Amino acid sequence: MNTQLLLIQVFNGLVNGAFYALLSLGLAVIFGMLRIVNFMHGALYMLGAFTAFALGQAFGLGFWPALILAPLIVGALGMLLERTLLSRLYGLEPSYNLLLTFGLTLLTQDLVKQVMLSQFAVSSAPYTTPDILTGVVNLGSVVFPKYRLFVIALTLVICLVTWFVIEKTRVGAIIRASTENPSVTRSFGIDVSKWVTGVFGVGVGLAGLAGVLAAPIYSVEPYMGAELIITTFAVVVIGGLGSILGSVVTGFAVGVLAAVGAAIYPPIANTLVFVLMAIVLLVRPSGLFGLPEGTR
């Protein structure tokens, strides 16, 4: 395999990795803060893409407004779900959250399928790349689509901002305090349940954002999140459940590794991540960046 092909694969891997990173970042924030394993994350990613498509169809909104609006809509929906449904399960085994969100996934996928068929007369829809991002960039030895480079760049920025907010700011300190010791935090006059709802909203908003970003690359269809979320779970296990740094680094790394692996031996592409996961589990059961389990 020549260098040029390898480099293209690395870039393609980074694009896939960007989606893994963005999705597992949202999962990490939600799990790390709220101990919710959000199985619905893939469906919310799909809702992000679908909302962008629907906004375009119904109001003629383009990519840029959708990039802002769709994550907000998905985030708001997430907060509604947290308030009305998930909050009923706090104090029970985290498994029940997984089960509830699994049920909601089935529901959402079919609901969107029905809406797409009845409102837009399609079951999957193309989404055009914004004009400014069409075309390719010459990176010296390879040319690569502008839009895909934009996805990588934006994802890096979002990940950095999220990490910064949670680790370095007062807001992050409140969030961490709210989740580590709710009752003490409450005694400082902080409304913990509002923060919990907010954090969940941001987490699923990130999934929505990933969905909008994905719309021009993959076709928009009700089951687009179904397979992706499983891979993302593997990424999360490899990186360490709840670890923000782990999810971002592992997300990109897995993307690149799978792409390069696929170039060398194509049938392994989709399995590689799970093989990797098995190896990591043998060596470090809590994941590469995870704290030892059993703490929760």
Next chain:
Amino acid sequence: MTTIPRTAPRNDRERTMRAAWMIGLGLLLLILPRLIYPVLALDILAWGLFAVAFDLLFGFSGLLSFGHAAFWGSSAYFTAYLLASGQSVPVAMLGGTLSALVLAVPIAYLSVRSAGIYFSMITLAFAQMVYFVALQWTDVTGGENGLQGFERPSLFGLDFSNSTTRYYFCLAVFAVGFYIAYRTVRSPFGQAQQAVRDNEQRAQSIGYNPVRFKFTAFMISAGLAGLAGSMYTFGHGVVSLDVTKWTTSGEVVMMTLLGGTATLFGPAVGAGLVLLLRDQLTTSSLPVGIVTGLVFVVVVLFFRAGVVGTVQGWLRRR
């Protein structure tokens, strides 16, 4: 998990109740192919045993496996392969079950060291490995097309081209599988298993090795799931890629919850209800995913003891 009822009978009345359940469900299973078409009835047996197997792990060990399709699916494929190569039905079923057991050894070894949600994620990821192997290894599994057109040779004068005959043969297999599950739960092993579930530290302090109990429970569960998978293949005469999909793992969780976890009968009842519901929905205009998703959500939110668990709790209070 305080909402889940205990299985140990506290008095004779509960023992009577258990016997009543067993006789009632047994009779129902005997006449089932007269009430609904036999292929659906056989589906209920296969999924019912699958759900019982899953619940041995979830209800009685507290381990939520989200990857049980791996065992159901691998056995389904292996059974089909053996049938296609001319083996008799019992040999094919045993072979399928064995394949699930062999597959379970590394998966169980790697996953039982984790607890809670970690366990769920890890089992899910292993099942995905199996899924991708089934998808890619097209020479053996048929890939997206699956396998079909394999033989189901007659046995002792039983003509397996008849779906009612197939049903009654599978009813016998189901009874054996269910008995194994029953014996497991009622045995000292099962009691220790539940002790580990309820308080791992305490169980360990009185001399039990939690990891070993979980491993054994995992193996029994995987073996029974394999037996159920082989039954499914035998019943349908086709294997599709769906048998290893993650949605299959999710469906068995749903059936178990709907029927009632840790009730032993519950999962089988839940499987029956889900399949009947789906059968009704396919002929109606209501979309299957929306209704089953809704049922699932309602059960998790308000109805965690499931149908059998709720009825048992209600009878117990009277």
